Amino acid sequence: MSENINYPYIVDYLRSILPARDGLLAEIEEKSKQEESYVPIAEPETAQLLRVMARLSGGGDFLEIGTGCAYSSIVLARETSGTVTTIERYSKAAGFARENIEKAGLSDRITLLEGEASEILPSLEGEYSLVFLDAAKGQYPAFLPHILRLLKAGGILISDNVLYKGMTAERSLLIRRKITIVKRLRIYLKTLYETEGLTTCVLPLGDGVAISVKGDKNA
Numbered sequence: 001m002s003e004n005i006n007y008p009y010i011v012d013y014l015r016s017i018l019p020a021r022d023g024l025l026a027e028i029e030e031k032s033k034q035e036e037s038y039v040p041i042a043e044p045e046t047a048q049l050l051r052v053m054a055r056l057s058g059g060g061d062f063l064e065i066g067t068g069c070a071y072s073s074i075v076l077a078r079e080t081s082g083t084v085t086t087i088e089r090y091s092k093a094a095g096f097a098r099e100n101i102e103k104a105g106l107s108d109r110i111t112l113l114e115g116e117a118s119e120i121l122p123s124l125e126g127e128y129s130l131v132f133l134d135a136a137k138g139q140y141p142a143f144l145p146h147i148l149r150l151l152k153a154g155g156i157l158i159s160d161n162v163l164y165k166g167m168t169a170e171r172s173l174l175i176r177r178k179i180t181i182v183k184r185l186r187i188y189l190k191t192l193y194e195t196e197g198l199t200t201c202v203l204p205l206g207d208g209v210a211i212s213v214k215g216d217k218n219a
């Protein structure tokens, strides 16, 4: 879980009212908090947003870029009867992911594609009703054309960490080595807002989440 951009009392309150997670998700959350070598996962309140968006998408097939240990892949797969295709380039994370997908009994509906998303995305075909983008933040602008091609009309794109510990919004928080990433995140958000046929809002939830819907409003 990454650092949160909200007041601690707001985060604590939001987390205190979330429905309890089952054994496996609770175990992954605990590992991600306690074990430095484990993979970061979406904040629990962001995971709850994923559940809501998955329901609003009407189900169908989902795509995720940035599997980590498959916490969010499992959350998404449980909200649809369709499939989840998920991409991960870090072999250690892919190993944790396979283990968790199997423990969740979801090996038949979650397909893990191991490799670099910029190489895998061009080869993907099909229509996804929801895309969850949670990979290297500096690559978001480069991934967008592929995502728009793969997202069906009416489909939902959820982009995580777009406020990036507040750095996207506030210059004084900016760490020198993150300057390029933050510049790209700003370009990404501007592009989301300006892309014709895409309607976007940014929520200051978790580490900042952009929600975009693809579709022609005159259709």
Ligand SMILES: C[S@@+](CC[C@H](N)C(=O)[O-])C[C@H]1O[C@@H](n2cnc3c(N)ncnc32)[C@H](O)[C@@H]1O
Pocket: 039, 040, 041, 042, 065, 066, 067, 068, 069, 070, 071, 072, 073, 087, 088, 089, 090, 093, 115, 116, 117, 118, 134, 135, 136, 139
């Ligand atoms: C924050 S973690 C994903 C967490 C996961 N979505 C969850 O909530 O359980 C980001 C993951 O994206 C992977 N990643 C980053 N950039 C990538 C890329 N270009 N291609 C494939 N995987 C990438 C990282 O290795 C890392 O495991």
